[in-house]
Amino acid sequence: MRVKKPTSKRTTTRMREGIKKKANAQQRKNRKNAKKDVTWKSRVKKDPGIPASFPYKHRIIEELEDQRRVEREKREELKLQKQLEREEALARGEAIDDDMEDDEEEDGQGGLAALLESAQQAAKQYDGDDDEDEDGMEDEDDEDVEYDIEIEDDEDNSEIDKSRKAYDKIFKTVVEAADVILYVLDARDPESTRSRKVEQAVLQNPGKRLILVLNKVDLIPTNVLNQWLNFLKSSFPTVPIKASPGAPSANSFNKNLTSSMTATSLLQALKSYAAKSNLKRSIIVGVIGYPNVGKSSIINALTNRHGNNSKACPVGNQAGVTTSMREVKVDNKLKVLDSPGIVFPDEIINTKKLSKVQQQAKLALLSALPPKQIIDPIPAIHLLLKKLSKDTEMADGLKSYYQLPALPSADLNEFAKQFLIHIARSRGRLGKGGIPNLEAAALSVLADWRDGRIIGWTLPKASKATADKALEDYNADAPKSSLRGDKEPPKVEQTTIVNTWAKEFDLDGLLGDNFGLEA
Numbered sequence: 316m317r318v319k320k321p322t323s324k325r326t327t328t329r330m331r332e333g334i335k336k337k338a339n340a341q342q343r344k345n346r347k348n349a350k351k352d353v354t355w356k357s358r359v360k361k362d363p364g365i366p367a368s369f370p371y372k373h374r375i376i377e378e379l380e381d382q383r384r385v386e387r388e389k390r391e392e393l394k395l396q397k398q399l400e401r402e403e404a405l406a407r408g409e410a411i412d413d414d415m416e417d418d419e420e421e422d423g424q425g426g427l428a429a430l431l432e433s434a435q436q437a438a439k440q441y442d443g444d445d446d447e448d449e450d451g452m453e454d455e456d457d458e459d460v461e462y463d464i465e466i467e468d469d470e471d472n473s474e475i476d477k478s479r480k481a482y483d484k485i486f487k488t489v490v491e492a493a494d495v496i497l498y499v500l501d502a503r504d505p506e507s508t509r510s511r512k513v514e515q516a517v518l519q520n521p522g523k524r525l526i527l528v529l530n531k532v533d534l535i536p537t538n539v540l541n542q543w544l545n546f547l548k549s550s551f552p553t554v555p556i557k558a559s560p561g562a563p564s565a566n567s568f569n570k571n572l573t574s575s576m577t578a579t580s581l582l583q584a585l586k587s588y589a590a591k592s593n594l595k596r597s598i599i600v601g602v603i604g605y606p607n608v609g610k611s612s613i614i615n616a617l618t619n620r621h622g623n624n625s626k627a628c629p630v631g632n633q634a635g636v637t638t639s640m641r642e643v644k645v646d647n648k649l650k651v652l653d654s655p656g657i658v659f660p661d662e663i664i665n666t667k668k669l670s671k672v673q674q675q676a677k678l679a680l681l682s683a684l685p686p687k688q689i690i691d692p693i694p695a696i697h698l699l700l701k702k703l704s705k706d707t708e709m710a711d712g713l714k715s716y717y718q719l720p721a722l723p724s725a726d727l728n729e730f731a732k733q734f735l736i737h738i739a740r741s742r743g744r745l746g747k748g749g750i751p752n753l754e755a756a757a758l759s760v761l762a763d764w765r766d767g768r769i770i771g772w773t774l775p776k777a778s779k780a781t782a783d784k785a786l787e788d789y790n791a792d793a794p795k796s797s798l799r800g801d802k803e804p805p806k807v808e809q810t811t812i813v814n815t816w817a818k819e820f821d822l823d824g825l826l827g828d829n830f831g832l833e834a
């Protein structure tokens with residue numbers, strides 16, 4: 316017969332106390348030895364940093380920065396990858412992996428969440444403005460606010476913001492609802508804020524009209540503006556505008572194109588179309604474009620309601636302020652629809668096969684991303700410096716605005732690094748041990764660029780023929796998207812469009828051939 320082994324681990328008190336005593340003695344010994352060890356003290360000494368007199372200090376700092384940069388890039392690649400997986404999962408309607416959600420919460424960088432957050436903040440502020448309005452003087456146009464509409468009744472804002480598909484949906488809704496589309500482009504880079512898909516989608520609807528509105532003309536020189544107007548006019552009727560109110564600053568361009576003058580011209584064009592169209596109802600004008608190109612500012616200029624207490628649409632210098640559609644009544648014949656900014660990355664980015672980092676850089680430079688959503692602002696600075704260094708006027712503007720010393724490098728990467736170190740030092744963006752925080756410096760430069768404190772522009776590169784070829788290629792290759800629908804666009808000669816539409820809006824009569832600009 317087998318005897319069962321005892322399962323209890325009980326030991327005698329004597330044995331337990333003996334073990335305790337021995338363990339305590341060992342710990343005491345360890346502590347004593349640690350005190351004797353000189354390396355122990357030096358370990359807790361604070362790092363004094365690199366002495367200022369050290370001749371190669373800047374090199375060491377640069378090496379450290381390089382290391383930090385490489386690590387940061389690795390982290391960002393990983394983050395982007397996770398974000399993409401998450402978006403794909405969302406698009407497929409799959410439940411999101413908890414890990415991914417946690418990650419996003421941890422670093423607080425959920426791109427779309429950041430976009431939403433900035434939008435909500437601006438909206439809150441705007442609501443505050445409205446409250447003030449209520450308890451004070453009543454605006455005679457306040458009835459417009461009653462026209463505010465949320466497009467997706469069954470979806471909350473976060474859902475609208477979370478999905479690019481939803482942006483597509485909003486765009487489709489604007490095109491369907493509007494008789495005239497004002498397609499707003501940033502005068503500093505019209506081609507990058509323009510999408511052939513948008514134009515094609517409008518052309519699919521024979522009754523719709525599209526006008527290109529070149530905004531922020533105060534930020535580009537007259538000869539550049541003229542070139543763009545001539546270039547764009549060959550595709551669609553084009554109107555220049557300065558939508559933001561306020562007197563021009565010392566370094567503004569095209570001072571004769573004031574906000575009220577340009578807005579009045581645009582308004583008259585719309586009114587003349589409304590008068591000529593035989594509609595028994597008021598015409599609806601949809602305003603679309605990239606984030607931050609100034610759509611809401613244009614509506615405020617059209618309704619002449621710029622003041623804080625009477626804004627028709629909220630305006631902010633960060634992308635993503637407008638999160639839902641808003642209908643504003645201009646008069647009995649005219650209603651204007653504001654819409655959230657739309658980015659078409661497949662249009663501007665995929666065709667050029669850019670990496671994720673480059674895509675972000677390009678969008679950041681178009682000011683189409685809220686700062687919180689910019690994972691690494693440094694590649695955008697590289698792009699900006701490359702752009703500005705191509706023209707002596709732009710390069711001089713940069714140099715004088717930042718009071719740049721002679722930066723000795725001809726290599727762009729090296730130049731960018733030295734430039735950011737200079738900005739970080741002069742603006743006090745320093746980290747531990749006095750190491751310049753290049754990311755913070757880069758973000759502050761991007762804000763200067765977004766708000767027009769640094770001057771810069773692009774010139775129309777492609778000829779009309781190249782643009783038409785690009786459109787042809789796109790039509791041949793691109794898969795059918797929600798924007799294109801299944802219908803083929805009607806074959807209409809562009810010159811016919813330009814001439815007929817310009818007449819309907821009486822543009823030549825209103826603005827003259829050269830928009831009152833010197834040749």
Ligand SMILES: Nc1nc2c(ncn2[C@@H]2O[C@H](COP(=O)(O)OP(=O)(O)OP(=O)(O)O)[C@@H](O)[C@H]2O)c(=O)[nH]1
Nearest residue numbers: 531558607608609610611612631632635636637656
């Ligand atoms: N210099 C200059 N700045 C302008 C002009 N029009 C608008 N802005 C500025 O551009 C920024 C964006 O303007 P918004 O009207 O909010 O742009 P939006 O397209 O509605 O932006 P989202 O809501 O993100 O889609 C604001 O800081 C405006 O002051 C202009 O003609 N010149």
